[in-house]
Amino acid sequence: DAGITQSPRHKVTETGTPVTLRCHQTENHRYMYWYRQDPGHGLRLIHYSYGVKDTDKGEVSDGYSVSRSKTEDFLLTLESATSSQTSVYFCAISESGDYGGEQYFGPGTRLTVT
Amino acid sequence: EDQVTQSPEALRLQEGESSSLNCSYTVSGLRGLFWYRQDPGKGPEFLFTLYSAGEEKEKERLKATLTKKESFLHITAPKPEDSATYLCAARAGTYKYIFGTGTRLKVLA
Numbered sequence: 001d002a003g004i005t006q007s008p009r010h011k012v013t014e015t016g017t018p019v020t021l022r023c024h025q026t027e028n029h030r031y032m033y034w035y036r037q038d039p040g041h042g043l044r045l046i047h048y049s050y051g052v053k054d055t056d057k058g059e060v061s062d063g064y065s066v067s068r069s070k071t072e073d074f075l076l077t078l079e080s081a082t083s084s085q086t087s088v089y090f091c092a093i094s095e096s097g098d099y100g101g102e103q104y105f106g107p108g109t110r111l112t113v114t
Numbered sequence: 115e116d117q118v119t120q121s122p123e124a125l126r127l128q129e130g131e132s133s134s135l136n137c138s139y140t141v142s143g144l145r146g147l148f149w150y151r152q153d154p155g156k157g158p159e160f161l162f163t164l165y166s167a168g169e170e171k172e173k174e175r176l177k178a179t180l181t182k183k184e185s186f187l188h189i190t191a192p193k194p195e196d197s198a199t200y201l202c203a204a205r206a207g208t209y210k211y212i213f214g215t216g217t218r219l220k221v222l223a
Contacts, residue, residue: 004157029208042118042201042213043158049208058209090157102148102204105157 003027003042003099004106012112019078021109025071032065032074033058033103038086044091049074081113096112116141116206120214127192127221135187135217137202143206147185149178153202161200191220209211 003026013019023032031050035043045058047066055066063085065077078085088110092103117140127133139147145167150158162171164180171178175196177188188199199216206212 010167011209033209040215042215043203043211044213045209045211048209049120056209096208102160102163103158103203103211104160105150108155 003065004091004093004104005104006089006109008109009112010035011108012114013081014114015082019081019111021076021078021089021091021111023074023076025074025091025093027093027095027104029093029095029104030071031096031101032068033092033094034064034074034076035092036060037090038087043049046089051061062111078111081111083113085111086113087111093108116204116207116210116212118204118212119216120200120217122217123215124175124218125187125220127219127223129193129221130191131166132188132192133192134189135200135219137185137211137214138183139185139202139204140183141206141212145207147180148203148211149185149187150201150203152201157219157220158201169208178197189219190220194221194223 005024007022034046044060049055049068067075091106094103099108118139121136132210149161162178167182201216203211203213
C-alpha cells in the first residue's frame with residue numbers, strides 16, 4: 001500500500017469553526033491532491049499541489065485553503081465550516097508526467113459539520 | 115464539457131456469473147483512463163491504467179479494455195470478495211481527473 005495517512009479519520013465540528021485536515025505521505029511523490037466524495041457525485045477536486053509551496057484551485061475550492069511546506073505534508077483548511085462541507089475527504093498522491101499518473105489515495109477523513 | 119458516466123449504478127451477480135461494467139467518457143485529449151476499487155469506509159485502490167484504444171490490462175478475474183469512447187471492466191467468474199464499488203476516472207489534463215460516480219457490485223455466494 002502507498003504510504004499515505006490522513007488525520008483525523010473522523011471529526012465532528014460546529015458551523016463557523018475552522019478545521020484543518022492533514023495528509024502525510026512517505027512516497028516522496030511530487031503531486032498531492034485533496035478531493036471530497038459525496039453521494040451522487042464523483043470524487044471532486046478541491047485543491048492540488050505540484051511541489052512545496054506550489055498549490056492551485058480545483059473545481060470546488062470555495063471555502064477551502066491549502067498549504068504545503070514540506071514534500072510529505074499537505075494540509076486542507078476549512079476556514080469557517082458550513083453544513084455543505086459535511087463530506088468524506090480524500091488525499092491522493094501521484095508521480096505523473098504527461099501521460100499515466102495513477103493516483104494513490106489515503107484512507108479518508110469523515111467530516112460532519114453540525 | 116469533460117464528462118465520465120458509469121453504468122450500471124448497481125449490479126448484483128451470483129458467484130461465478132461473469133459480467134461487465136461500463137465507463138463512457140467525453141474528454142478531449144485523454145491522458146489516461148483509470149480504474150479503481152473502493153471498499154466501504156476506505157479510499158479508492160488503484161487497479162489499472164489504459165492509454166490508448168485497443169489496450170487491455172488484466173489482473174486476476176478483472177480485465178479492463180478501452181475504446182475511443184468507453185472502457186469496460188470485465189469480471190470473470192466473480193467471487194464474493196470482489197464485491198466493492200468500482201470507479202473509473204479520465205485524465206483530461208496535467209492535474210485534471212474526471213471521476214465517474216461508480217458501480218456498486220455485489221457478488222452473492
